[in-house]
Amino acid sequence: MSRPCECRESLARRARQCWWGESGSEPASFALVMPLVLILVLGLLQLSLALWVHTTLIDAAGAGAHAAALSGAPTSAADDTVRAALASTLGPGYVHTVSAERVTVATLHGSYSTSDLEVMEVQVKAPMPVIGLFGVGDLTAVGHAVIEEGP
Incomplete structure (x- = not known):
């Protein structure tokens, strides 16, 4: 009867010795993994900021095209x-250039109209955000609107 108890005690002793050698490994694991997780999270935040800036530029270009059309x-x-729309979200000096011009778009023959269509095209250029809103290069957004003709 004493034999099974000795086996249980020796197993428990071996398990304690095995786990005893692992003390202090959690802070080391945390120190190795946390920078990678932090870089991943910050990268996703920066990507979402860049996509938000691009969407905001597209919206402002469309609003500018509608105003000029x-x-x-x-x-x-x-x-x-465009500058008024972006001043409230990205700041007053964020946009590099805004250009607006009339562009002729050919329509398909046999559809509702056979004449060419004239639209207002607005291009907005701003820096591509790399770290926060600070960036390099240009991010271009284009907006279009059909030109209204008065009576």
Whole structure:
């Protein structure tokens, strides 16, 4: 009867000795893994910021195109609208250039109209955010709107 108890005690003693050698390994594991997790999380946050900036530029370019496409509106209305829209979200000096021009788009023959269509095209250039909103290079967004003709 004493034999099974000795086996249990020796197994428990061996398990304690095996785990005793692992003390202090958790802080080392944390120190090795945490920088990788932090880099991954910060990279995802920066990617989402870059996508948000690009979406905001597209929206502002579309709003500028609609403002310049109104009947009797000058093309400078696009620049004013884009800069005003982006001043509230990205800051007043974030945009590099805003250009607006009339572009002719050919329509398909046999559809509702056979004449060419004239649209307002607005291009917005801003820096591509790499670290926060600070960035290098240019991120370009284009917006279009059909030009309204007055009576």
